[in-house]
Amino acid sequence: MDSPAGDPVDARIVGILRFNGRISWKELADRVHLAPSSVADRVRRLEERGVITGYSARIDPAAVGRTVRAVVDVSLVPGDEADAFEARLVERDEIIMASYVTGSADYTIVAECAGAEGLDAFVRWVRADEAVARTETKLMLRSVIG
Structure with a gap:
């Protein structure tokens, strides 16, 4: 893998989650053209590798x-x-x-x-x-x- 975020699909997932950590697996899967279970597995691996370190809410x-x-x-x-x-x-x-x-x-x-x-x-x-x-x-x- 060239990037710490993984392959281009992982990088796209990370980019989407940066702005919407509450997106559903289905919507995220639709946006990266994968099955929801595959997206969930990728996100879990990104969390395990320390690429995704947590989730938070943006407050007005x-x-x-x-x-x-x-x-x-x-x-x-x-x-x-x-x-x-x-x-x-x-x-x-x-x-x-x-x-x-x-x-x-x-x-x-x-x-x-x-x-x-x-x-x-x-x-x-x-x-x-x-x-x-x-x-x-x-x-x-x-x-x-x-």
């Missing part, structure tokens, strides 16, 4: 009161313990993604907050962390993809 942020999405770039104090900072990030449910990155910042965080007040409180929490030297926050006005 506005439906749960999170009307502001922002990107917060964070630079740490030189020599500070990054592991401890990362552990503190896990505490915040506003964070939908956090990555250690290259460039002028050390981390990029994407947060969904309850309005401007929620974002202000979140950014104040980040800035109050003793490991944080600097932040830069950008509001996301609309999503083009994702």
